Amino acid sequence: MFVPSDNSPPSLEDFTLVMPAVAVGNVGQLAVDLIVSTLNMSRVGFIHTDCLIPMAGNNPYSTCKEDAQELHTPAEVYVAPELKLAVLQIRAPIVQTKSKKFRQLIVSWIKASGFSRTVILSSSHAYQRDDQQMKGTPLRYLATPSLLKASANALKELGWREMERVASFPGLTEANAEPRLCIPGGGITKGLYTDSCSEDLPLAVVLLFCSEGDNIPDAFALVNHLNDWLHLLDDPSQAPNKWKIPTSWNLLFGSGIPPSMF
């Protein structure tokens, strides 16, 4: 459940919520890191739940010695009040048997907080694309009917590509096998999307196809794509890569090289 950092819980009514799905390449989480780090967002609370694997560390967005020693937990909520933006960052995998419970927790928190819309940043296995999906941009979106009521035009103008439905049994030409939504490697993305459709929540999914590896360029691609819609950064005419990389991204591939090796 949501636990505020201060004694006075923040009002998130009418804010836009951006959150990641723990998915292939951790791209959504990396993109959210960029948003929090660049916009210098402040933490307003924690999501304290048994659905996430516990972890703890010092401030991943620290810029100076003074703010370095601040404890951070697996799921935290940050805000940028001037942009009416709230961000939920998830830093740990979901406990395997608790994925449904976690989805329910998120959906009820979204409803209780009164967010005007939610955007899930996610990713999907690039190797499971079919021939059609391999052509053109690797970025896709999904929107619930409730969100389309408000944002259909904006999304149309952006010319974004909607996530395709794929055949349930590829290769089989069964007449009654309807194409269905499939987001392999997307974690709870599909579940959250379908839950939001049934709960009539305004929710969008922005995802990209990628593989495990150095996913930093993928994170930049995703966050720039999101920025085209939400205009989180002031001046879109600025050169790309205007996002600030947090200190926690150091040593993503391990420690320095031991000199005794040479």
Next chain:
Amino acid sequence: MATFFGEVLSVYSRAVEEDDEDPEQDEEDEQIRRELEEKREVHLRWSPEVSELLKSGNKLPCREFILAVGHNAAKFLSVYVLTSANWDTLGHASVWNERSRAVTGQSSEESACVFYRHKENPTVMICQVTCYVAEDQLFQWTEKVFDCLQHRELSVTVLSDSSVADYKTADYLCTSSAPFLRSLHTGTFSGQPVCQSLEQPNIITGLPAAVLNHCQVQRIATVVYQCYSDVIGPDSVSMETFKPALTKLAKSIQLNSSPNTDILRKMVKTTDIQSNLYI
């Protein structure tokens, strides 16, 4: 995915596992799942006196709670603190998971997670955890234990083991710097940690992390001291590294700063040889 040589490999993601969420589950599957979940539940077994206290709706009065997670941390407490024999056994936690090994004779569950209370200073408690607590049990263990403790003026110190292989740093550490301590503390901890704070991008996981999460949210002053060691298995040098962590509490726990070498030797016996690949 297809490789350059034309073979097809199944790819896994470091972030997600594919779970086939089948909405229509067999009644038998459901039952098996439920039974497994029940078996994995963490149970706290207290002494009769404590059980009575908790049943009547009270909590254990506790000002200092010292938790040792891992063999070096637990043995450090055994050698430097518990040998004074001024401690009562309050109870133990039984934790079963896929890594629990059945041990004939003394139930291994009993000795793997034990709670002690100081005889003369009953608001000082110690807990040693040497068993593996699985990911889905960490939160449960923490909630159940802290539910029994009075939170007002509670101060928690966690000692934990880790391998120096898990420590990330830009300058590669030569082995002579291990073992060393690093600390993490909650927002309400007002003391001064006795060692450097854990630098980015390092994180803490497992039971110490679960305790930190709980205490951060519940605003309990907590500090974790993690010892990074380059030795597999318990060793006296790593154990001694924890000494500065308890200097503030030395008086209330009667810290024995120079333990008997015989006791040390007994504690640091070689671990059971499971494979003779690396003797």
